[in-house]
Amino acid sequence: MCVVDVRRRIVQANTPLARLLGKDRPSEVVGQALNRFLNTDIDKVLDRARRRRAPVAINLRTVPRIGAGRKVPAFIAFHEVNAGNPRRSSAVVVITPRAFGDHIATTSYSQRLEIALDVGALGAWGMDLRTGEAWRTDRHDRIFGYTQSLPRWSYEKFIEHVVPEDRGRVNRTFEEAADAKTRWVFDCRIVRKDGETRWISIQGGFEDDAQGAPKAMFGVVCDITDRKRAEEQVEFLAYYDSLTQLPNRRLLDDRLEHALLHARRNGRLGVVLFLDLDDFKSVNDTQGHQVGDEMLVEVASRLRDCLRPGDTVARFGGDEFVVVLEDIGRNSDEAVASAREVAQIIRTTLLAPYELSARERRHTSCSIGTVIFGDCQSEPSVLLRQADLAMYRAKAAGGNTVRAYEPEMQAAIDTRVALERDIQQGIENDEFVLHYQPQLNLQDNTIKAEALLRWQHPKRGLLYPGEFIPTVEASGLILPLGRWVLQNACQRLGEWRDIEPMASISIAVNVSARQFHAPGFIDDITTAIAQFGVDPRRLVVELTESVLLDSVDKARAIMAELTVRGIRFALDDFGTGYSSLYYLKRLPLHQLKIDRRFVCGVLSDTHDAAIVHTIITLAQAMGMEVVAEGVECAATRDFLIAHACVQQQGFWFSHALCADMFAHYVRANPFEQALAAGSADP
Ligand code: C2E
């Protein structure tokens, strides 16, 4: 395809045409007379064709790159524009090599042109820059919303259709292209005659006069609204949540970044609210995800309704939403007050019942964490973390509340992270030690030991489990540390094996629920036993009732496997959990340990005395040993002996001792002193 001017000079051509004419690029044929490539005068042929109303068939004399000229029979279709005015007329020419052209010779040339333009959905146009007059195809006008071709068209008319916001850019593009004499292409929005806004893409180029000044423009235009919509859809999906139509995390980051900049420049404070629905999981679990989704959509719409148009509300993920409010105050008192006010409005708005497709009306509450920004340098990710932290505090306080972020919240986290790092180091540097607290059997004068963990901290001195075990359990470090305890206790048993009187000592090791349920637990124990040649009957594993929370069957299976190998189990802190007879009966337990909270009350509290008495009876009835821990005085000792609990542990006998001191204690045969009269200082 090419466009020729009134003198039949090619002003624009596409690549296939250039190839047909023996060139590589359109620029090599532009400016040349079309006649050069034909073996007849084009005008004469056209006249003849017009009279006969037939398509024009002409032999092309193409110029191949190498060698002499070669003839290619071809059909030529002319579409004249401004045909009535021979001085202004120009034409779109479609040249089809005959082999192909034969096939379509039955269609009229205007039909063929129409097809060609249709395929590209292109409207063609040209404009004389001196007179401002323009020619166009019908499709061009249709693109601008005219069902019938307009009598006149001009640059001004075109600009009228361009939406005002795009006009400056369009004008600039034309000016720059004219200066640089380049071809141009741009997209812009137009308002069609029927009022509909559409996206179009226009491309074109200039034709120069003899002095090299642009004298005409030619080009094509097409409607790209569908493509733009698709692009917008892609964009939308990348930045918005498809369920609630709210901005997603990515867009939130962007907005927050801007809000921070804005706050810093203007000295106005803003607030980030981090919001999490309380117990949303139960909606999903009991009503299904469909209902859960409906609720989230409703929450999103209520949030939008609470806010001013410029505020941001984003879905952070799951049932978490983030609200960013700017300009809420000049000083922190003002900001804190309005943040609290908005948070309370949101909280109560979300509290109203939800009419969901499930029959019953649902209620939900939310927990909100807030953090003020703009008073010091901060980053979006830091702010979000702080707001999240405050939200967690609100949740921990029972939900349906608002909490403002305070630096001590971060400090608590920092401390915890530091402690975790410290513990890790401590494991690597061998800073942990086991101390052994004697368990005396006051009937047969034998001794056992409970291994209790101590941390010889390089800076903080000797630390007791209460100061680090909760963190260790929460962080997962309990697995390596628990393994270390098992190994160490077994190593000690191995050392004592050949030394009298230590060879008969057994060691009880505390195992936390998480460690007990970890996949390698059975292996860890059997490996440690094998490694140090330990008699498995010397190892007692102390469990608390928390190991049963998961499933009694699962716990029983693990215990059964180890029991077969000779290891014994004690149930620690008995009486403090939900101590059910049901599982007592089902588990292979060797021993019950009465919790020291009951033991220390036996003399003063009749309930404690009754509980202790009952536990002892229970253990005996079920054929289990019973150990009382926390015996601090002779009177307690005597109470227990009177109730047939002869295995006792507590400060009355001894604190936990390092291994050497413990061996010392055992050799000193402590029973006489243990049974001494009450006034003696333990
Ligand atoms: P627990 O298993 O109940 O251990 C008994 C705790 O009671 C020990 O505290 C012991 O020092 C203390 N105690 C013993 N006799 C008396 C007494 O007469 N009066 C009073 N008031 N207390 C007495 P400790 O060593 O501070 O250990 C605290 C808890 O830390 C242990 O409670 C146990 O749950 C946990 N723990 C200790 N070592 C380990 C370990 O190696 N692994 C795991 N997972 N937990 C451990």
Ligand code: CA
């Ligand atoms: Ca214990």
Ligand code: CA
């Ligand atoms: Ca205990």
